[in-house]
Amino acid sequence: MAKSAGLTAAREKVGRRSADSSKPPRYSAAGLLSRGARKTTWPRVWRDVPLQKTYDVVIIGGGVHGLATAYYLATNHGITNVAVVDKSYLGSGGSGRNTAIVRSNYLTPEGVAFYDRSLDLYNSMSLDLNINVMFSERGHMTLAHTDSALRTMNWRAEVNKLQDINSSVIGPEDVKKLAPSLDTSSDPRYPILGALYHPPGGTIRHDAVVWGYARGADHRGVEMHQKTEVLDILVEGGDGPDGKGPGGKVTGVRTSRGDISAPIVVNCTAGWATLISDMAGVKLPISTRPLQAAVTEPVKVFLPTVVVSGSLHVYVSQTDRGELVFGASVDPFNTYQVRGSLDFTEELAGHVLELMPGISRMRLLRQWAGLCDMTPDYSPVMGFTPVEGFLCDVGWGTYGFKAGPVSGEQMAECVATQQTPKLIEPFRLERFSTGKLVGEKGAAAVGH
């Protein structure tokens, strides 16, 4: 890919909001007390500014991936003339619909290295972003109910250990010790034979992650434009119709609030990734499916770890408020609808009760769904595309939230240096034409 001329200039240019005057008002206990005592209101966390005609970089999608990319562009690379556009409000898509679980116990060495970097960033995030993201490193347990599942767990544990990741296979007795509410007897249809235990895994407050990145990016001069829908991507010189497609070069985007010219456009959407890429003439190996989740009424804390069962298509964790949060596998057909279904609730209840018979009297409060962009190998599509200046950070299936920070960091590096960073090289779009897929099916989610 050729170097984009706009960027070098951008790096020298000082952002519209200079670094010193933009010292964010820090969140602290003392600040909270004094505001409480003086009863003053909190200022707006990020600005609402008019849309400019040109930017150095336009990021489509105001979720954790888009905002993290903007944040790291500004902090690590000094590129601040950046707009993040979202057709709805920040964090309205997958970033606000996931079950907030983070972990790095993947199956392929490429995947493990990548997600582990994300976990590192999550670990220090509260300090880095000066916002309480409520990271709870409570441990993550993936149950095995069959011999073949146990084999995959052993495989994952060994791959993890080789990369210094705390991950091991434990027996049913230890499972019982960690989560006494689980039925570890031999009675169920799918008895628990063991588990992959990953102590660094846990849960995090997903909204705070979005807000933290948005606030951090805003203070460094990045502009966030909500309710700004991208209608078209302007490309010239391509092989396809209207000059789009491979060989073309991005000149900007057409939004519901007017045209923006920009040499670099990054697609950080989930659910609409193929629709946005189609606008640039880039075809992706992605099909969109909804994933449903549900939450129960709050009860006293009894489940100390995150529990996942691939065979039973369910993962469950208990929030600080005491609600159980359940997630499942993606719905069995492509659709852009995010409606809940009775099939999901029935299956979920049946499977959860097989794991934890004691909670049969608990009631579900609500269920919801989010769109997942599934790729054939359950790994994302990141980096450059055949259209110059159009980058993708898409195909995040059911594992996008836990990868948010590292994706932002790596995509920012990709944009700034115009080279694919080593960590995301395995996830390039070209892998589908060269056949070098990164098969994460065994560890990406449940029920595949």
Added chain:
Amino acid sequence: MLLVPCPNCGPRNASDLVYKGESHTRPDPNLVTEAEWRSYLYLEDNPAGWLRETWYCRSGCRRYFVLERDTTTNEFRNPPVPGAKIGGKA
């Protein structure tokens, strides 16, 4: 969830069937380039709108058939008639 109009068994719950994905015409493996073959294998149209897709009636007639569905409303159109010629990616 979703009632799928099977041409042989009538409307059935989607959980009785297997969704096989977008229905593309398989190119002749002896004539295509590697890139074309991989495009056929991996690339998807994934439209928000009408989609031609292949279903397999697992718990019923155990036949493959092609349907057209709007992925934004999940509405089917032109349901195939029993015995009609079927095709697409199996």
